[in-house]
Amino acid sequence: SICGTLHSVDQYLNIKLTDISVTDPEKYPHMLSVKNCFIRGSVVRYVQLPADEVDTQLLQDAARKEALQQKQ
Amino acid sequence: MNYMPGTASLIEDIDKKHLVLLRDGRTLIGFLRSIDQFANLVLHQTVERIHVGKKYGDIPRGIFVVRGENVVLLGEIDLEKESDTPLQQVSIEEILEEQRVEQQTKLENEKLKVQALKDRGLSIPRADTLDEY
Numbered sequence: 001s002i003c004g005t006l007h008s009v010d011q012y013l014n015i016k017l018t019d020i021s022v023t024d025p026e027k028y029p030h031m032l033s034v035k036n037c038f039i040r041g042s043v044v045r046y047v048q049l050p051a052d053e054v055d056t057q058l059l060q061d062a063a064r065k066e067a068l069q070q071k072q
Numbered sequence: 073m074n075y076m077p078g079t080a081s082l083i084e085d086i087d088k089k090h091l092v093l094l095r096d097g098r099t100l101i102g103f104l105r106s107i108d109q110f111a112n113l114v115l116h117q118t119v120e121r122i123h124v125g126k127k128y129g130d131i132p133r134g135i136f137v138v139r140g141e142n143v144v145l146l147g148e149i150d151l152e153k154e155s156d157t158p159l160q161q162v163s164i165e166e167i168l169e170e171q172r173v174e175q176q177t178k179l180e181n182e183k184l185k186v187q188a189l190k191d192r193g194l195s196i197p198r199a200d201t202l203d204e205y
Contacts, residue, residue, distance in 0.1 A: 008080040014111070016080040029123055030099050033154040034091055034147030038082060040111050043144045043205065
């Protein structure tokens, strides 16, 4: 798996990461000279975010508001 | 300058050297010349790089048009970091031979695994895609 800083995302959930590091023992040597990468949304199985970085209250409120907007 | 701030665009990556990982496990390295909304790519002066252990070999391929659905990852190659890799470049024949040996050992291990599971009455459902990633 790849670890990096989330730079940007688009409507297809394509992800741009900066400052990559490969977390599995570098059995994947091709990534050594790559610092930034673009990952196609369709191949992402999951994205793991550090739990304490997520403000669940804010997230829940925003999701609730969007759901209301969608209904209207 | 970003045309649409906050979006993941490949526009700034044009004309830079990139490493492309494909779903079938291949690694292509080339200059990104063209993109579209599906992440279809046109690569110039493309080289297919085969990695086995610490060795790698390059096969020059010319111009590549890659259909977006086969792209896993696209990474910009930092030219300075490229010059100090611990990897050893070998000839094409050698790397193809190494790859063949690696594939063989992988198949043999798979066979042993499937046999061991069969002996215990279990089976792994065969994936119906040819994806490596």
